[in-house]
Amino acid sequence: MKKTTKAILLVAMLTSLSLFNGCEDLADIPLNIPIVVEFTINGSETSDFESTSFCLNQYEEWNDNKDKIKSVKFLSAAYWTLDFAPDNLTATISASVKDKNGITLFSFMLTDVSPGDASINPYKIELSSEEIDAFNAYLNNLQEDPTCMTPSFTAQYTVSNVSWSGAEEYTIIGKVEIVLETVVSVD
Amino acid sequence: MFDIDKTISEFNVKHSIIRGNNMKKLYIIVLLLVFTGYSSAQIGDKLQLPQSEVEKYATPLATWSGTYFNSAGYYTASVSKIFGFKLSLVGMMIFIPEDQRTFDVHPYDGYTGSEKSATFFGEKGAAILGAEEFIIYPPGVNMSSVPAGIPQVAFSFMGVEAMLRYFPKVNISDFEVNLLGWGLKYNFSQLIPGLPLDIAAQILFNNFEAIHPDTEIKTSNTAFNVHASKSFGAFSIYGGLQYESTNMDYTYTFETLGIPELDERIDISIAGENNMRLTFGAAVKVAVLVLNVDYNIGSQNALVAGINFEF
Numbered sequence: 001m002k003k004t005t006k007a008i009l010l011v012a013m014l015t016s017l018s019l020f021n022g023c024e025d026l027a028d029i030p031l032n033i034p035i036v037v038e039f040t041i042n043g044s045e046t047s048d049f050e051s052t053s054f055c056l057n058q059y060e061e062w063n064d065n066k067d068k069i070k071s072v073k074f075l076s077a078a079y080w081t082l083d084f085a086p087d088n089l090t091a092t093i094s095a096s097v098k099d100k101n102g103i104t105l106f107s108f109m110l111t112d113v114s115p116g117d118a119s120i121n122p123y124k125i126e127l128s129s130e131e132i133d134a135f136n137a138y139l140n141n142l143q144e145d146p147t148c149m150t151p152s153f154t155a156q157y158t159v160s161n162v163s164w165s166g167a168e169e170y171t172i173i174g175k176v177e178i179v180l181e182t183v184v185s186v187d
Numbered sequence: 188m189f190d191i192d193k194t195i196s197e198f199n200v201k202h203s204i205i206r207g208n209n210m211k212k213l214y215i216i217v218l219l220l221v222f223t224g225y226s227s228a229q230i231g232d233k234l235q236l237p238q239s240e241v242e243k244y245a246t247p248l249a250t251w252s253g254t255y256f257n258s259a260g261y262y263t264a265s266v267s268k269i270f271g272f273k274l275s276l277v278g279m280m281i282f283i284p285e286d287q288r289t290f291d292v293h294p295y296d297g298y299t300g301s302e303k304s305a306t307f308f309g310e311k312g313a314a315i316l317g318a319e320e321f322i323i324y325p326p327g328v329n330m331s332s333v334p335a336g337i338p339q340v341a342f343s344f345m346g347v348e349a350m351l352r353y354f355p356k357v358n359i360s361d362f363e364v365n366l367l368g369w370g371l372k373y374n375f376s377q378l379i380p381g382l383p384l385d386i387a388a389q390i391l392f393n394n395f396e397a398i399h400p401d402t403e404i405k406t407s408n409t410a411f412n413v414h415a416s417k418s419f420g421a422f423s424i425y426g427g428l429q430y431e432s433t434n435m436d437y438t439y440t441f442e443t444l445g446i447p448e449l450d451e452r453i454d455i456s457i458a459g460e461n462n463m464r465l466t467f468g469a470a471v472k473v474a475v476l477v478l479n480v481d482y483n484i485g486s487q488n489a490l491v492a493g494i495n496f497e498f
Contacts, residue, residue: 028329029326029327029328029329030310030311030312030326030329031312031326032312032313032314032321032323032324032326034314034320034321034323036320075314076314076316076321078316078321080319080320082319122316122317122318124316175320177320177321179314179321179323181311
């Protein structure tokens with residue numbers, strides 16, 4: 001079909017739509033973005049830790065939307081044990097997430113557990129209202145270094161009072177996932 | 188604990204999810220449908236939903252599609268006994284009821300929570316604790332009323348009217364979009380001399396396609412109605428009862444673990460909840476122009492207005 005005919009039909013459709021101009025527009029879209037931090041501890045010490053620094057712009061989904069994010073707030077967080085060995089391992093597991101100034105945003109501790117307990121049923125990290133407010137304030141004032149030379153966050157994963165038998169070394173792989181609720185502009 | 192199970196598990200989980208890129212395309216489709224011209228937002232890359240949840244998310248969209256395409260079939264039951272022609276520009280506002288803006292989530296077997304998440308027309312998506320991660324539900328477009336427009340032509344002869352809706356294949360945002368709709372109407376009242384009003388029966392078929400190399404959306408809409416109208420000089424009133432059905436087929440390529448050989452075509456077929464609608468409206472004729480407005484009560488209500496050139 002000729003381009004002119006197509007254009008006329010498109011104009012006809014838009015004309016009929018124009019009857020309703022001014023009605024409800026597409027609003028900004030609330031988008032939940034997961035931030036995942038994984039840890040692996042492997043060794044034979046009864047206490048050990050791993051520390052990881054990161055920026056939000058290292059996460060693809062955040063990076064894709066960062067120029068359109070109008071607001072951001074904490075929605076939820078949880079811990080999973082992804083893997084562990086040997087099977088009879090028990091430990092006290094704790095983790096904390098700190099801001100770039102070293103101030104703790106939130107933390108949790110699971111005392112003398114089998115890591116597998118947090119594999120079948122993830123551990124939901126409950127934040128106090130004060131922690132949420134502080135976290136949200138930090139998120140909304142965050143000016144990230146594009147190269148992440150100055151990381152925005154530092155997460156530390158610690159195992160202590162580790163007990164096991166039947167193997168020389170133990171391994172625990174854990175994950176903290178934080179879900180941020182953003183409002184993304186559709187413009 | 189260290190074995191290939193984890194990889195297989197990830198594969199199985201990913202096998203049953205729909206990725207964000209496909210959601211982006213779904214957004215584009217509805218934007219095309221309503222001709223609003225908005226650009227699509229960068230809607231997440233890691234949205235994960237079991238297929239059953241995708242269906243719950245998209246069913247109101249299928250219903251909307253049916254409400255849209257099955258609207259504006261008539262504004263009079265009168266059909267020319269000799270020859271007639273109509274060119275109509277129709278605009279409408281479709282109202283999305285509150286209970287079609289959210290749905291109860293059930294992300295996995297054994298889930299006992301009671302959280303709700305947005306449907307396509309809702310607002311906030313839920314984040315549900317899953318076995319290995321948060322299951323992130325997509326947000327909606329946060330609209331409770333959706334405007335749409337459609338042009339149509341009709342020809343009548345000997346009490347039978349044929350209607351045509353046609354949207355040529357055009358490329359918009361990498362999609363090839365086209366619409367073909369047609370309808371047939373017969374005025375039964377011409378068989379009963381002296382009847383004080385016109386009565387007609389009509390059948391409508393509308394098929395819309397949006398095809399992308401990775402994604403296809405096809406909606407098939409069928410409607411059958413009986414309607415009546417009564418004229419009072421230049422004014423007329425009309426109403427009718429319509430049975431209708433809509434099916435939306437959504438096909439996309441699922442990218443598995445980033446390995447092209449494992450890519451899979453996924454087909455989802457979603458039935459709209461539009462089944463019956465009651466229509467009542469009024470029209471006024473000024474020379475060769477007819478202005479009409481009607482209200483449609485169904486699964487989603489619609490206010491329809493048309494400018495019709497007829498002779």
